[in-house]
Amino acid sequence: QVQLVESGGGLVQAGGSLRLSCAASGRSLSSYSMGWFRQAPGKEREFVTAIARSGGSPYRRTDYADSVKGRFTISRDNAKNTVYLQMNSLKPEDTAVYYCAASSSVVVLTTSEAYDYWGQGTQVTVSS
Numbered sequence: 001q002v003q004l005v006e007s008g009g010g011l012v013q014a015g016g017s018l019r020l021s022c023a024a025s026g027r028s029l030s031s032y033s034m035g036w037f038r039q040a041p042g043k044e045r046e047f048v049t050a051i052a053r054s055g056g057s058p059y060r061r062t063d064y065a066d067s068v069k070g071r072f073t074i075s076r077d078n079a080k081n082t083v084y085l086q087m088n089s090l091k092p093e094d095t096a097v098y099y100c101a102a103s104s105s106v107v108v109l110t111t112s113e114a115y116d117y118w119g120q121g122t123q124v125t126v127s128s
Contacts, residue, residue, distance in 0.1 A: 002025075002026045002032065004022055004023070004118065006100050006122040009122030012125070014128050017086070017089075018087045020098055020124070022084070024082070024102070025081070031053060032053050033050060033051065033107070034053075034100060034102055035047065035108075035115055036074060036085045036098060038094075038098045038099065039096055039099070048085070048098070049074040050062065051075070051083065062074055072085060090126045094124060094126050096123075097123050097124075098121060098124050101118045102116060102118075
């Protein structure tokens, strides 16, 4: 079992930045590909970004939704058992609850069904 806890959400003005963290306990995150998803009010959960696990595919280490490419960056620190989501140039449409998730897949996957463990989420609100 892996327990995931997100932090770093909050209220920020458009154009600002936030860094979300996802800390894991129970098992080493190095064994998992990690993803970030988000869900805005009244909308379905959507893929944001993912990063392959250690030893995973060397050809596609990360993937990003088109809506966040060039603004968001996913990274991982296996020594700290933590995954990060750096969000820059935030827009009001980025407002959502952000969830991190862990998958045993060796490749980067963009569908929520591929992920085995989920955090509780952290709220990000971007004001215009």
